[in-house]
Amino acid sequence: MADYKLLGKNYQTPDLYAKVTGRAKYAEDHRAEGMVFCKLLVSPMPHARVRSIDSSAAEALPGFEGILTYDDVPEATAPGETSLTKEPRYEGEPILAVAAVDEQTAAAAIELIDIDLEPLEFVLDPLDSLRPGGPNARTEGNTMIGRELGEIKWTEADVAGLDAGQISMEAEAGAEWEYGDLAAGFAEADVIIEEHSYHQSLSHQPLESRTTMAYWEGGKLYVYPSVQSTARAVGPMARHAGIEPSDVVLINEFTGGGFGSKGSGYPQAQIPILLSKKIGKPVMMRVTRRDETSFGKARPGVQARIKLGMRRDGRITALDIHAIGDGGPYGRSGDHMNVGVIGSLAYQPVAMRMRGTGVYTNTPPRGAQRAPGGEQSMTMLSPIIQKAAKQLGLDQVEVLKINAPAGQATFGAPGRDGRRSNVSSAFAREAIDKGAELFNWRERVQRSGRRNGSTVTGIGVALSTFAAGASGVDGLFVIKPDGRMYIKSGIGPLGTGSTFDMMRAAAEGVDMPWERCEVAWGNTSRHLPWSCTQGGSSTTHAHTRANWAAALDARQKMQEIAARDLGGSPSDYEIGGERVYRRGNRSQGMSFARAAQRAIDLGGTYDGHELPGDINGMTTASATALAGQGLMGVAKDNFEEGGRRMSFVAGFAEVEVDVETGEIRLVDYAAGCDVGTVIHPKNFEGQVFGGAIQGFSVALSQKWVYDRRWGLLMAKRFYSNRPPGILDVPYEQPMKWGNADLPDPFNPLGAKGIGEAAQGAGSGAVVVAIADALGEENGDFFRSPITRDMILTQLEQAPTGHDRLTAHV
Amino acid sequence: METLGFTLRYKLGLTGTKIGCDRAECGACTVLVDGVPHYSCSLLTHSVRGREVASIEGLEAEDGTLHPMQQAVLEEQGFQCAFCMSGFIMNTVALLNENSSPTRKEAAEWLSGNLCRCADYDKILTSVMRAAEITRGA
Numbered sequence: 001m002a003d004y005k006l007l008g009k010n011y012q013t014p015d016l017y018a019k020v021t022g023r024a025k026y027a028e029d030h031r032a033e034g035m036v037f038c039k040l041l042v043s044p045m046p047h048a049r050v051r052s053i054d055s056s057a058a059e060a061l062p063g064f065e066g067i068l069t070y071d072d073v074p075e076a077t078a079p080g081e082t083s084l085t086k087e088p089r090y091e092g093e094p095i096l097a098v099a100a101v102d103e104q105t106a107a108a109a110i111e112l113i114d115i116d117l118e119p120l121e122f123v124l125d126p127l128d129s130l131r132p133g134g135p136n137a138r139t140e141g142n143t144m145i146g147r148e149l150g151e152i153k154w155t156e157a158d159v160a161g162l163d164a165g166q167i168s169m170e171a172e173a174g175a176e177w178e179y180g181d182l183a184a185g186f187a188e189a190d191v192i193i194e195e196h197s198y199h200q201s202l203s204h205q206p207l208e209s210r211t212t213m214a215y216w217e218g219g220k221l222y223v224y225p226s227v228q229s230t231a232r233a234v235g236p237m238a239r240h241a242g243i244e245p246s247d248v249v250l251i252n253e254f255t256g257g258g259f260g261s262k263g264s265g266y267p268q269a270q271i272p273i274l275l276s277k278k279i280g281k282p283v284m285m286r287v288t289r290r291d292e293t294s295f296g297k298a299r300p301g302v303q304a305r306i307k308l309g310m311r312r313d314g315r316i317t318a319l320d321i322h323a324i325g326d327g328g329p330y331g332r333s334g335d336h337m338n339v340g341v342i343g344s345l346a347y348q349p350v351a352m353r354m355r356g357t358g359v360y361t362n363t364p365p366r367g368a369q370r371a372p373g374g375e376q377s378m379t380m381l382s383p384i385i386q387k388a389a390k391q392l393g394l395d396q397v398e399v400l401k402i403n404a405p406a407g408q409a410t411f412g413a414p415g416r417d418g419r420r421s422n423v424s425s426a427f428a429r430e431a432i433d434k435g436a437e438l439f440n441w442r443e444r445v446q447r448s449g450r451r452n453g454s455t456v457t458g459i460g461v462a463l464s465t466f467a468a469g470a471s472g473v474d475g476l477f478v479i480k481p482d483g484r485m486y487i488k489s490g491i492g493p494l495g496t497g498s499t500f501d502m503m504r505a506a507a508e509g510v511d512m513p514w515e516r517c518e519v520a521w522g523n524t525s526r527h528l529p530w531s532c533t534q535g536g537s538s539t540t541h542a543h544t545r546a547n548w549a550a551a552l553d554a555r556q557k558m559q560e561i562a563a564r565d566l567g568g569s570p571s572d573y574e575i576g577g578e579r580v581y582r583r584g585n586r587s588q589g590m591s592f593a594r595a596a597q598r599a600i601d602l603g604g605t606y607d608g609h610e611l612p613g614d615i616n617g618m619t620t621a622s623a624t625a626l627a628g629q630g631l632m633g634v635a636k637d638n639f640e641e642g643g644r645r646m647s648f649v650a651g652f653a654e655v656e657v658d659v660e661t662g663e664i665r666l667v668d669y670a671a672g673c674d675v676g677t678v679i680h681p682k683n684f685e686g687q688v689f690g691g692a693i694q695g696f697s698v699a700l701s702q703k704w705v706y707d708r709r710w711g712l713l714m715a716k717r718f719y720s721n722r723p724p725g726i727l728d729v730p731y732e733q734p735m736k737w738g739n740a741d742l743p744d745p746f747n748p749l750g751a752k753g754i755g756e757a758a759q760g761a762g763s764g765a766v767v768v769a770i771a772d773a774l775g776e777e778n779g780d781f782f783r784s785p786i787t788r789d790m791i792l793t794q795l796e797q798a799p800t801g802h803d804r805l806t807a808h809v
Numbered sequence: 810m811e812t813l814g815f816t817l818r819y820k821l822g823l824t825g826t827k828i829g830c831d832r833a834e835c836g837a838c839t840v841l842v843d844g845v846p847h848y849s850c851s852l853l854t855h856s857v858r859g860r861e862v863a864s865i866e867g868l869e870a871e872d873g874t875l876h877p878m879q880q881a882v883l884e885e886q887g888f889q890c891a892f893c894m895s896g897f898i899m900n901t902v903a904l905l906n907e908n909s910s911p912t913r914k915e916a917a918e919w920l921s922g923n924l925c926r927c928a929d930y931d932k933i934l935t936s937v938m939r940a941a942e943i944t945r946g947a
Contacts, residue, residue: 012883019891020879022825022865026892029824207829207837207892207926256827256892257926289830495890495927682886686929690889693928718834718924726930731917735931 002677006504006514007544007749010682013500014519015254015493024254027211027226032282035213036065038099038275039106040291041113043088046362046711047122047137050086050095054114058098061112063105066279069096073270074242078140078149081330081365083240083270087120089137089329090362091712092294097271099283122711125807126324126359127162127303130154130171137329137360143174144332144358152357165196165803167305169322173355175337177413179420180351185318188350189309191391197380197782198805201301201326202702204369205723208256209292214272215282222249225269228258230499230522231490231531231618236265241273246621253522255493259694260368261297263535268295293716297367298704300335300358301326302376303805308349310388314399319349325358326807328366333358335366338373342760343381345411345423345646346465347403354413362711363704363808368536370694371756374466378760379698379767379784382462386768390776395445396768397436400463400650404428408643424643424747427674428463430740432650435461435672438736439652447654448772454660457667458773460653462764466756468675469541469645469747470532472637474619475550477506478608480630481600483578483593485512488622489521491543492534496755497683499534502543504679505749506633509551510558511576512592527625529634530616537753540679541645544749545637554633557606558595561631565590565598592631599631608632642746647754648674651692651761657773659795662788664700664770666729670736671761676743677750684754688737689729691758697724698759699766700785706808813857814838814849817864825865825895829924836923839896840864846903848922865895868902877943878902878936887936889927897923901937909944911937 018024055067070084084094095115100106123135129142132153136142140149158171186192206226213224221241227233230250238245255262272283287296302323309318321343325336340354369375389399405411405426412421436442441461450457477487487506491499499521507517520526532542558580559570566588574583581589590598599606608627611620614636623634654667671688678684701722705714715721729735743750763784770786771779778794783804793800802809814831817823817840826849829837833851840849841863849864868876878901881887888894897920904911904919911919916937917930925933 010886012886016883016886016891019888019894020865020875020882020898021869022823022895024891025824026827028828029818031822205926206890207835207924208827208890255890256829257890259926289832289834495888497886497889680886682932683889686886686889686927686932689931690928693930717832718830723924723926724928725921725924726917726933727921729928729930731930731934732912732914734913734935 004508006508007677007679008681010680011514013497015500026208026254026256027213027224027252028286030213030224032213032215035282035284036099036101037103037106038097038272038283038285039103039110040094041096041110041115042291042294043091043093043095045088045117045119046091047120048088048117049120051116051118053096057112058109061105061109063101064109065099065101065281066275067096067098068271068275068278072274072278079144079330079332081267083267090364092291094268094271094295097275099275099279103286122362124361124363124706124708124711126326126361127805129359129361131159131162132156137362142360145174165805167196167303167322169305169320173322174357176355178353179414182318182320182351182353185351186309188311188317190312191388192307192309193384193388194307195384195782196804197304197306199302199376199380199784200703201298201363202698203293203298203364203721204259204261204296205293206257206259206261209287209289210262210266210268210296211285211287212269212272213282213284214276216277220247220249221273222251223273224251225265226255226262227252227265228255228262228494229264229492229531229534230524231528232264232533234524237269240270250524253493255495258494259370260372260535263368263533290716294364298328298364299369300333300366301807302336302339302380304339304380306380306384308384308388310392312392314389314392314394314402316347316349316403317351319343319352321354323356325356326363327358327360328363329360330365333366335373335376339377339380341412342374342377342465345405345409346463347385348405348409370691370759371466374756375695375698375760375763378462378464378764382764382768383771383782386771396461397432397441400461401429401432404432404463422643423646424641425744426646426648427740427742428648430742431648431672431674432463433672434738434740435650435652435670438672438738439670441652444654449775455656455658456773458655458657458769460765460769460772461650462761462768463648463650464757464760464764465646465648466537466760467645468537468647468753468756470538471542471545471641473532473542473546474529474615474636475506475546475633476529476619476623477550477633478626478630479554479592479596481593481597483516483591485517487517487519488528489519490528490531491539493522494534496687497680498539498543501680501683502539503547505544506547506551509548510554512578527622529619529622537756540751540753541747542637544679544751545639545747548748549635549637549639550633553635554631557599557631561595561598561602561606562589596630600628606631608634612636639748640746645744645752647752647757649688649757649761651765653765653769655766655769655773657770657791662791666696666766668730671758673737673739673754674742675739675754676747676752678739679751685737687755688758689735691755692762693724693729695759695762696728696766697722698763698784700728703785704808811854812850813840813852813854813862816854817849823864823866827892827895829892836900837893837896839899839923841899841903844903844906846900865898876902877905878940880943881936881940885932885936885939887929887932889929893923893925897933901940905941905944909941911941913938
């Protein structure tokens with residue numbers, strides 16, 4: 001690992017003091033002169049059409065300020081989602097909004113609205129919609145066929161096994177890809193495992209709901225949303241408002257979580273924006289926990305048939321998957337197909353086929369949630385690989401290593417030219433080794449199946465991978481004559497810390513002490529550059545590169561200024577200690593402060609009056625506003641790309657399962673990573689373990705339960721859908737993580753992202769550990785979450801009341 | 810009839826106390842009433858008449874000295890999005906008043922009424938252990 005002064009070191013991020021003292025302003029903490037509140041009228045039915053609305057009584061209520069209905073908002077092209085709708089397609093979908101002087105009055109006004117709804121047919125479980133004559137979630141169909149909404153219905157023969165929880169491998173599928181000789185792969189296998197598997201849908205549930213406040217002033221929109229990204233949220237807000245991005249001022253310095261659900265905005269942000277425009281007053285839309293659960297997005301569930309062939313030496317020779325994705329009513333989720341894409345990378349099967357269909361349902365809208373499809377892949381495939389390995393008497397770690405990708409490994413569907421994508425780097429085996437060492441695998445695995453009173457020990461491992469970085473965005477900073485460096489961050493204030501951590505690449509690049517740097521973030525009036533989305537583990541790779549590019553630009557400019565003033569050529573000069581100086585003679589040079597003043601004197605490219613032609617328009621506008629203030633570092637990341645950036649996390653878990661109560665206790669967890677350079681260890685740890693713990697609750701607790709007759713969600717709240725609490729994790733000792741410390745060769749700083757892959761490592765390791773504890777006879781769940789009742793039912797061989805694939809029970 | 814959380818946030822402008830669920834499920838709104846942690850979303854304001862209410866804004870000393878838990882969070886880079894943070898910090902203040910040498914297990918049990926959706930529990934517990942050290946003058 002290179003010897004950096006800032007990268008890889010712990011420090012206190014600049015947002016933290018405001019947070020610990022309660023000064024940090026999140027969306028709901030903002031106030032504006034004359035601000036009013038809005039409340040939503042949401043659908044009480046899973047699918048309906050509005051026949052009529054009578055709001056006269058509400059409008060007569062003292063304190064009523066205005067109403068916004070579906071007639072006031074632009075329509076979306078199907079299968080897109082609108083902010084308000086005349087045809088609600090899930091319980092809790094907003095139909096109209098009322099503004100009033102205070103929230104209580106707004107709520108009272110909502111109660112006075114007389115609305116007549118015509119119930120329409122609905123469907124909760126994707127498999128029900130695929131049956132011949134089965135209900136569709138949308139009047140236009142149940143799936144996307146190409147770019148159009150259409151219908152896929154399986155034949156009677158296809159669904160013959162469905163009541164027993166069997167999906168036909170050959171039934172019609174909306175998408176399909178294949179490589180290698182699948183039949184030969186299965187023929188070569190010494191063991192073949194074929195199972196049906198169910199992965200639940202689960203809500204994102206950030207602790208801060210997607211509250212948004214908005215007002216208009218001087219033709220500009222001032223919007224205070226709870227959103228993950230900053231630069232990337234401006235465009236969507238402008239589209240919501242029907243104005244140009246340059247007329248949007250977005251202020252959001254602190255966001256209370258998102259996990260993918262608030263990436264670059266959300267349709268409901270349009271409600272306060274348009275309501276404010278309509279009534280001419282600032283509008284605060286405080287989103288309740290119940291509303292957040294309704295429209296705050298969720299991870300798509302997956303129902304699949306999976307067939308895997310393994311050779312005696314542990315090599316996976318064939319993998320065949322038919323997956324059905326629960327797509328909710330809107331958008332187009334690819335999670336179910338990603339089960340195959342990510343599986344093809346993690347395990348490099350010799351031959352593989354992936355078939356799948358995304359099916360619309362009248363359940364909450366889906367969106368990307370931390371490793372979309374990747375987490376499902378690890379949770380569903382890991383226990384199948386474990387079962388094959390056990391039947392062959394092989395060590396789980398060895399099997400993962402035998403199949404793990406290395407170098408610029410290929411993965412996913414073949415393109416039109418038959419070629420498959422490749423990664424920029426994979427050091428998966430090194431990650432597995434690191435984790436195995438931390439976890440003490442060789443010794444720990446001896447405890448597998450050990451009985452202590454009523455508890456049994458289980459040991460599990462899973463190798464997880466997912467996308468780990470965007471590229472091609474911009475870096476921007478100014479070194480001013482006061483000798484300080486002002487770095488602009490357009491990433492977004494999500495709490496991962498990357499909006500600050502990645503700015504340290506710029507400081508590192510010009511050898512500037514961090515104490516002399518100031519980061520501007522979370523407010524587009526502070527002249528921020530174009531950024532990637534704050535999500536998808538994109539920022540670490542994208543913004544170390546972009547800020548490094550900007551630093552190289554500033555170095556070049558300082559060297560040119562020094563050569564111009566002091567003689568020689570730019571290459572005679574070095575940068576260090578806040579000075580640009582002649583190589584071999586530190587006294588001949590000038591301070592950064594002096595160079596900044598000279599940049600202003602010289603103008604042109606030096607102080608930002610002339611800008612690179614390839615930077616994004618947002619960066620150009622920001623840099624133009626900053627021109628003349630000092631020496632500007634500004635550049636687009638044009639560094640070479642060697643493939644898709646993917647990081648790897650090997651998760652190791654020990655559990656104790658109580659065979660009398662069904663209770664599962666997670667005793668210990670360790671993670672071995674391949675992420676290249678770690679930028680900020682403490683924030684990195686937060687991602688590795690935060691992701692893992694969110695994975696633990698996929699494995700153990702989070703789910704929806706529906707009233708199947710009326711299509712209503714019964715698990716709307718934290719206590720009923722069970723996100724993980726502090727007692728659900730190993731808490732007696734800190735968990736452990738380690739990194740392979742092998743830099744990605746295509747990032748000059750070697751860094752890749754971490755947040756995504758961390759989750760599947762946690763969920764995969766835990767489901768495998770539970771199966772390990774209960775043995776082949778009782779450990780075959782292939783369903784998440786694995787709850788106490790499922791364990792007891794299985795141990796007692798009692799009927800479950802539903803088949804393995806049934807959704808939302 | 811209004812809740813203490815509402816009064817703090819909307820009448821007194823003390824927005825450091827967060828409302829995460831409004832139904833006593835998440836603990837983000839935790840404040841101390843006469844030193845005892847309470848969910849302010851589920852406590853009616855009139856019921857605290859004549860009692861001492863402490864929110865996150867009241868932890869910092871007049872000279873700017875932070876409470877040991879605030880200091881520990883800064884040192885350990887505890888929490889991520891931090892929407893849950895003021896609730897966790899206030900509950901930890903109550904814990905350290907009772908027990909300045911908690912084990913991680915005791916701290917986890919004490920804080921089990923607070924939810925962190927970023928699931929930064931490992932660093933939160935490490936921060937509590939560090940806060941206990943600072944409290945003890947270690």
